[in-house]
Each structure stands twice: as structure tokens, then as C-alpha cells.
Amino acid sequence: MIVAHPSNSGMKLSDLAVGVPATLQRALLPDDDVAYLAALGLYRQCTLSVLRHGCACIVEVDSARVAMAGAVARRILVKPVESRGGAG
């Protein structure tokens, strides 16, 4: 399982606004699922952004579109990437 420092826990991927880049902090999922996510490009500290929340949460990672059920997105913690201006 991907483990991050508690202070880096971040927000749920399901709550991340569309188009906001973020880094993956932690996936609170069984090890097999975490390994699968990593193989799909969703590994710790990868940069991703949400394209759509609908039937599923669709994210763009490494130029690929990956869709996941809402239940999975709620168990992935991300941290929005701060803009150069310091917002966020």
C-alpha cells in the first residue's frame, strides 16, 4: 500500500475539481489494487487531473485517460499542485 506522511494526506480525489492538477498522496486500498493503479500510472507523487466526475471519475495521467468507480476515487488522496503565484 502506498503510504504517505500523515501531514500529506490531502483531499479525496472524488472532491478534486475538474482541471486542477494534483499529486497522488495515498491510496487507501488493498495492496493488489494499489499495485494495479501504479501500473496504470497512478503511483505516489504522480501528477494527475480530473477530466470528469460522472458515472465514474475520469482522470488524465501520463497522457492517458483512466476511469475509476466513485468508491475508488473516494479512497485516493491527492494534493492540488500549488500554482506559481502561490494560490491553492
Next chain:
Amino acid sequence: MSTAIAAGSAPTMEPVPGDPIRYALLGHPNTGRTTLFNRLCGLRARTANYPGTTSSIRLGVCIAGNQRFSLADLPGTYSLDLEQPESRICRGFIDNGRAGRDKPDAVLLVADSCNLGRSLVFVREVLATGRPGVVALNKTDYAKRLGISIDIGKLSEELGCPVVEVSGRTGEGTDRLVKMLGSPRPGGLAPADRPEMIAWARQTADTCVHHLAGAPAGRAARGDRLTDRLDAVLTHPVAGVIVFCGVMTGLFMTIFSLASLPMDLIELVFGHVGGWVSAIIPAGAIQDLVANGLVAGVAGTLVFLPQICLLFFLISLLEDSGYLARAALVADRLLRPFGLPGHAFVPLLSAHACAIPAMMSARLIPDHRDRLATILVAPFMSCSARLPVYVLLIGFLFVGRPVAAGLAFAGCYALGAAAAVFTALLVRRTIVRGRTGAMVIELPRYQLPSLRTAVMVTIDNGLNFVRTAGTVIVAICVVLWWLGAYPNTDPPPQAVEWRAEAGIVAAADPQLALELASRADVAESREALSRSFMGRIGHFVQPVFEPLGYDWRLSIGILTSFAAREVFVSTMLVISSGADESGDTPLLDRIRSMRRDDGTPVFTTSTAAGLLVFYVLAMQCLPTLAVTRREAGGWRWAALQLVYMSGLAYVAAFATRVGVQAMGFA
């Protein structure tokens, strides 16, 4: 398009004459691996099961001059290290082939030119196993349109093995790829952990991939916008479900309507073949075996082919277009509460046409537990073979009440679907335990589907069905024919009398003679069936069906319809002829006038209602069991399916009969 071979690498493999270099074809899902395989091997391919699993591997041969290469198209996987069936199969095949057979000498790695960095992680992972390899950069036609240029000389140096640009879709570059298959080289890359591989892949992609300035980049952006717009509809919680239902209904209706013509044609042709065989082989046991056993058995196998071929053709088009991944997402929300993944929807829907192609299409389901659960419950869906039985029994139950009859029809379909999903829930909590994997799926780009790939997939699956399940189905048909046809019995006196009368009146009244001969045929068939092994078994098992209200004739109907459900109707046609001497009365009236030995009617409201429920739920189809054995990986699954479905049908039919009687019906 070009090719590059790393300088200073290990020497090429020298092919042994007559002994082809064996390649394992590997790559991520959606990299066009199977399209490339079809392009390289054409029809020189066959499907083989991977030992101990329900997954299949396609084995093919490609030829370059006097060199032959054997290719094994392995399931797409994102990594060799995952605890998933596809990953395990790829690992096992690279190390040991299929239990020692077809062990690969080298690997052919398919990478996506449009997303090289992503593919390179897997390429490095496989090359680090030490196998010699060749890397095919696929989809280069599309990459060029997007303005992507790859320095394959640099990439080949980095990987330490030949790299070839190809397009499986157009065939461009495949000649060069085939030539390079004679020169696989082990990559010079050491094993590494995933973060290190990811960093390396990014750096390598940054070095080797160049984005040309100008219009093509706009094309990529337009493509993304189109994908966004389509996804906005196709994965929408409401619109997505509506489109999904429309697409699946269209798929189902297309199969149902287009397959009916070739199916009728197959039955017609084999009817003629049976007649032709009867004409040239002298009457007797051999003629009977060939005409009514073998020919009927082959017809009983081939009649499923149109549905199977159409289903695989259409599914291939949907998959290639990129829609199927979106459909799986939508369906996942509906099926997940019952322990089934979204991928199970296509098999369950197409089972309404026929459970056999439906169970074969369950190969789409990535997880083997999900696949097994789907195979076990698919026959609950009301297939087209049940329709004649529904028509007969609902016609009996609701005479002159079309609305009630329509509701009863819908009820039959609903009962089958409900039994399927609740059985799936039960199965996933008992015998096929295990967590249903998280629904995470890569959404491929939308594209025009490849007709060539669809045709190849169709041919491969059709031939595979005939070779494997078909042989078992023919054997089953022959056995059932033998049980119903033997031992030979003398015709009943009345049939002899009618036949004699027909001979006397033939010249004066040919019409009457034909009618008498027809009556004699029916009477002989009834007598032969009653005294056959099947008839004797019917008498023997009748006490088992007594609580359901079935006499020995209905018991025979249940037994004979194991060959196929619709046989129940023709069996009733033969058996009920005794209730009406003329043989001209409609079947419904005839079964209404059927009497038991004690004079009470055979078909009462409660018996017919129970029988209807029995046919909705029972596994009355031995060919389906043969396919279950093949697809689920053993007879034990087929036996379990038979026992469970029959048991459930029996209990439900009994409860229905008792319930209907409690409501005051006979």
C-alpha cells in the same frame, strides 16, 4: 517508417531450419497488440487455452522468406508483477510457455507510439527478464498525424534491442518488423523498482520523442475535445445509461434478427442433407445413425454459429471503437451490487439470444472469478430456445387474454434475470468467493473500428467453437438420438391398420391416403418413443416429477428437451397425438385433452404454471453445459450448474403449483 538495431549488442539468434523462433507478443491493453498479431499471422492462427485457466492465448505463424516465426498473442497487461490472471499468464508463459510447450525464445513488445513514456515502463520490465526482444512501435500512422516523431536510433540504443515503427492497422512497416524478428537481442537494461523505471521511461521518452510544430498538434487537441464531448455523454450518469441501453438493445436485436436467416438456412440445408443421406444409405440402423444422429448433431452445432459469429463481430467493433470500456463503466454501477463487474453486461444481455455465445463472450471479463460467476448465471436469461415453450404454456394458461399473456411473457424474462443476479450474489459469497476488483479501467481513444480485426476475431472464435464445444455437442446429440430411437419396436396395430387402409385408398383418394399415412407415422413415433430407452427412463423417473404434477409423458418431455428446450414442444406434439385420433387438431387443444391413466387432465392450470416456471429456471440444454465445461475449465462447474439450476427450477415449480392451487385453480 524505419528500423533501428542497437550497435554492439549481443549476436542475433540463428534460426534452426524447420524450428521457428518462438515469440511471446506482449504489451499494454489498447496498444493494438492483437491487431498487429492479426496483421502478421492472418489466418495462420489458432486459439489455445492456457493450462489451468479460462484464458486463451492465440498462437500464430508468420513467414518471411524461408524463415518461420511462431507468435503467441498473450493477454494485455500493465505489468508482469500484478496479482491478476493476465499478469500471471504472461509471467508463466515467458518462463515456461504452456506447461513446457511453446516456450518463447524471445519477446515481441508492442509499444504505443502516441504514448511512448507509458509503454516504456512495461518494455523495460520485460526486457529486464533477460529475454531477447524486438520492440514494435505501433500506431505510428496516428502518431504522425498528431505530429509525434520518435528517434528510434536513440531509442534502440537505450533499449539495446531492435526497434521498428509499424502500424498494425494499415500494415505499414510490418515487412520490416518480420525481417527483424530474425534478430532479437537481449536488452541491456537491469531490473529496477517501479519509481526508477518510471523516471527512466520519462527521461527516455523526453529524449526520443519530438513534437513537430504546426497543424498536427491542433489535430491532437481536436481529438481530445471530441473525446471529451463523447465521454460527457457516454459516461454521464443518465445519458450514459440511455445510450448504453440503446447500444445493447441494438446489438441484441441485430444478432436476433440477422442470425435468424442463416440459422434457418443451416437447418434447411441439413434437412436436405438428412434426406439425401436417407436416400443413398439403405434403410436400417446405419442410415438412422447418420441421418438422425450425426447429421442432426452437426446441424445442432452449426446452427449456433451465426449468433456466435455476429456477436463476436459486433463486440469486436464496439471494443475497437473504444466504446466498450465506457459501457463497462456504466454497467458496473448496475451490476456491482450483485457481485458482478460491468463487463458482465454484454454476456448477460446476449444470453437472451443464446447462452452459448454469451458464455464465450464472457472472455471479455478480466477477472477470472467474475468471469466464472457470469458463466454460471448466464443460462438463467431467457434464451430464444425457451420461446416456443413459453408460447405453448402461456397460450394454454391465458386463452383469449393477450394482456395477461404479455405480462406473463415479461414475467418469465424478469424471473430469469432476477434468478441470474441473485444467484451471482450467492455464488460470489460462497463458491467463487473473493473481492470483486476495483473498477479502474483505461479509456482508449475513440477510433474507427477495424473491419479486418473484427473479421479475424469472428473467424477465430467461430472455428474455435466448432472445434471444441462442437465436438461435444455432436456427441451429446448422437447419444440423445440413440436413447430416443432404440430399441426398435413393432408399430402399434392401429398404425398398421391405417397404413393398410392408406394403401387401399391410395389410387381412389390420394389425399386421404396421405392423411392416413401421416396418422400412422405419428402413432408409430409415439409408440417408439414410449418404448425407447428414453421412454423407459421417463416412466422410471416419473415418481420424481410426481410432486410437480407431471405424468410419464411430461417426464419424457422434460428428458428429451435436455437436447434443447424447444424439443419439449415437438415431444408434446408426438405424445399428445394419442389424445386426438385425427391428428389435425391444434396442439393447444390436443394437450388440453390429454388424460392421465385415471382420466384426469395431464395439463391443469397449476401444472402448466409450474412447468412454465420450471422452464424459465431449469438448465435444459446439454450443449450449454458442454460450453460451460469448456469456458469454466471443467465438468465440475457444468455439473454444479446443472444441479443448482435443476434444483432451483424443481423447488420453484413445486411452489408455483402449490401456490396456484391455493388460489383455487385446478
